[in-house]
Amino acid sequence: RKEVEQDPGPFNVPEGATVAFNCTYSNSASQSFFWYRQDCRKEPKLLMSVYSSGNEDGRFTAQLNRASQYISLLIRDSKLSDSATYLCVVEAYGQNFVFGPGTRLSVLP
Amino acid sequence: DTAVSQTPKYLVTQMGNDKSIKCEQNLGHDTMYWYKQDSKKFLKIMFSYNNKELIINETVPNRFSPKSPDKAHLNLHINSLELGDSAVYFCASSQDPGGMGNEKLFFGSGTQLSVL
Numbered sequence: 001r002k003e004v005e006q007d008p009g010p011f012n013v014p015e016g017a018t019v020a021f022n023c024t025y026s027n028s029a030s031q032s033f034f035w036y037r038q039d040c041r042k043e044p045k046l047l048m049s050v051y052s053s054g055n056e057d058g059r060f061t062a063q064l065n066r067a068s069q070y071i072s073l074l075i076r077d078s079k080l081s082d083s084a085t086y087l088c089v090v091e092a093y094g095q096n097f098v099f100g101p102g103t104r105l106s107v108l109p
Numbered sequence: 110d111t112a113v114s115q116t117p118k119y120l121v122t123q124m125g126n127d128k129s130i131k132c133e134q135n136l137g138h139d140t141m142y143w144y145k146q147d148s149k150k151f152l153k154i155m156f157s158y159n160n161k162e163l164i165i166n167e168t169v170p171n172r173f174s175p176k177s178p179d180k181a182h183l184n185l186h187i188n189s190l191e192l193g194d195s196a197v198y199f200c201a202s203s204q205d206p207g208g209m210g211n212e213k214l215f216f217g218s219g220t221q222l223s224v225l
Contacts, residue, residue, distance in 0.1 A: 032212055034213075036214075041219075042218070042219075043199055043216035043217060043218050043219055044152065044199075044214070044216055045216070046213050046214065049213075085150065087152065089214075091212060096154065096157065096165055097142075097154065097203075097212075097214055098154070099144075099151075099152040099153070101149075101150070101151050102150060102151075102152075
């Protein structure tokens with residue numbers, strides 16, 4: 001089993017749609033959790049950290065379920081500019097950040 | 110000012126050559142990394158240094174040798190390049206806040222290595 005797994009995608013959604021991405025991780029000792037965004041041919045950039053209580057940043061909501069070792073990202077009211085690959089990232093130990101394979105999102109006009 | 114800068118941006122070379130990629134961060138971070146992103150877009154850690162000390166060394170051929178002259182620099186030297194080394198290599202850095210969940214990775218813009 002891979003350390004971090006994500007929905008394979010791609011997700012093609014119309015503008016204004018709500019889309020949800022799922023991620024699971026295998027190491028129960030993982031400490032910190034993040035969603036990163038990567039545009040084509042660019043470096044990954046932090047979208048948001050994920051906290052146990054769940055957290056929201058504008059149209060983006062992240063949830064963490066430690067018992068199920070599951071992380072989610074919800075994007076509401078999708079914009080064309082949200083088209084990118086979304087990477088689930090888990091900090092396993094000692095700042096070892098493990099990346100999932102990514103889920104590609106295309107928001108269509 | 111670019112926070113994490115790596116050079117060169119593109120590197121095209123022949124099999125068997127030796128090449129280096131340089132990385133510098135001006136964020137005052139303690140930890141620096143090298144990641145490799147292959148053609149399937151999977152981002153995998155190669156090395157991590159904390160304050161010039163090697164702390165993560167994943168299963169990477171010993172043709173790859175990282176060097177950290179100080180905590181702001183982490184260079185990657187690759188000997189005897191092979192076709193399979195073609196990928197995008199990303200340098201990154203993070204602070205070490207002691208596991209408070211606020212760690213963030215800051216990436217350089219990547220080096221596209223093409224081995225012919």
